[in-house]
Amino acid sequence: DVKVTQSSRYLVKRTGEKVFLECVQDMDHENMFWYRQDPGLGLRLIYFSYDVKMKEKGDIPEGYSVSREKKERFSLILESASTNQTSMYLCASSFEQNYEQYFGPGTRLTVT
Amino acid sequence: EDQVTQSPEALRLQEGESSSLNCSYTVSGLRGLFWYRQDPGKGPEFLFTLYSAGEEKEKERLKATLTKKESFLHITAPKPEDSATYLCAAEGYGGSQGNLIFGKGTKLSVKP
Numbered sequence: 717d718v719k720v721t722q723s724s725r726y727l728v729k730r731t732g733e734k735v736f737l738e739c740v741q742d743m744d745h746e747n748m749f750w751y752r753q754d755p756g757l758g759l760r761l762i763y764f765s766y767d768v769k770m771k772e773k774g775d776i777p778e779g780y781s782v783s784r785e786k787k788e789r790f791s792l793i794l795e796s797a798s799t800n801q802t803s804m805y806l807c808a809s810s811f812e813q814n815y816e817q818y819f820g821p822g823t824r825l826t827v828t
Numbered sequence: 829e830d831q832v833t834q835s836p837e838a839l840r841l842q843e844g845e846s847s848s849l850n851c852s853y854t855v856s857g858l859r860g861l862f863w864y865r866q867d868p869g870k871g872p873e874f875l876f877t878l879y880s881a882g883e884e885k886e887k888e889r890l891k892a893t894l895t896k897k898e899s900f901l902h903i904t905a906p907k908p909e910d911s912a913t914y915l916c917a918a919e920g921y922g923g924s925q926g927n928l929i930f931g932k933g934t935k936l937s938v939k940p
Contacts, residue, residue: 720871758932759872759915774927806871816862817928819871 719743720820722807728826735794737823739807748790749808749817750774750782759806765790766812797827830855832918834931841906841938849901849934855920861899862928863892864915872915875901906938 723738741748749764751774761774763782771782779801783791790809794801804824808817831854841847853861860879864872876885878894885892889910891902901914913935917928 756932759917759930761927764927808871815860816874816877818874819864822869822871824869 720807720809720818722805722820722823724823725821726824726826728828729794729797730828731798733797733827735797735825735827737792737794737805737807737825739790739792739809739820740788741790741809741818742788743809743811743818744787745809745818746787746812747810747817748784749810750780750790750792751806751808752776752803753806753822754803762792797825799827801825802827830918830920830929832916832929832931834914834916834934836934837932838935839937841903841936843907843938843940844905846902846904846906848903849914849916849936851899851901851916851931852897853899853916853918853929854897855918855929857921859919859921861894862917862919863899863901864917866913866915866933868913875914903936906936908938908940911936911938 720741747766750762751759753759760776765771765784781793804822806822807820810817833852835850863875866872876892881896883894889904893900913933915933917930
């Protein structure tokens with residue numbers, strides 16, 4: 717079974733803090749993704765990566781950056797957390813394009 | 829603009845009452861159509877991938893079908909444990925590889 721793990725289930729941070737969300741997959745997948753999910757807005761893509769050290773912006777990259785130094789690990793960085801970044805963050809991975817994405821359990825981030 | 833619309837937003841069924849969920853998509857050439865199940869506070873769980881019109885896939889009480897404009901998730905004789913939000917997503921040739929467009933989901937409640 718594919719397993720995607722995320723470093724924290726719940727996280728509370730203060731405005732202005734730098735926040736790191738970690739994601740690890742164990743299936744040697746090429747592609748990895750970061751989404752945020754908000755009520756009424758659905759899942760929105762922040763960034764994705766199709767290879768080590770490669771990244772592409774999704775629909776809402778502003779205020780975020782990513783890092784992929786190893787194939788199995790994809791990190792999302794909030795450079796200076798703001799209250800409007802309070803959300804559920806979901807990481808996913810897939811073998812390659814045209815294949816299903818497998819999701820982690822999510823990190824519920826609250827910025828106060 | 830690529831778009832995925834799901835209906836209804838919410839559906840309440842009695843146990844054993846079969847029904848269908850709808851997913852309408854507008855993408856520039858469909859690579860794949862994906863169905864997920866999401867329980868509260870958890871990441872989406874992959875159910876099905878459909879690639880071409882006329883294709884059908886089944887798993888227990890669920891059957892997914894695909895036409896050139898829509899996909900349906902048919903639920904036969906549902907049980908309370910089928911209660912969840914069901915998400916539909918489409919990947920088109922016009923977008924970046926692996927970039928899924930998600931619908932906002934249908935929240936299904938099955939009462940005993």
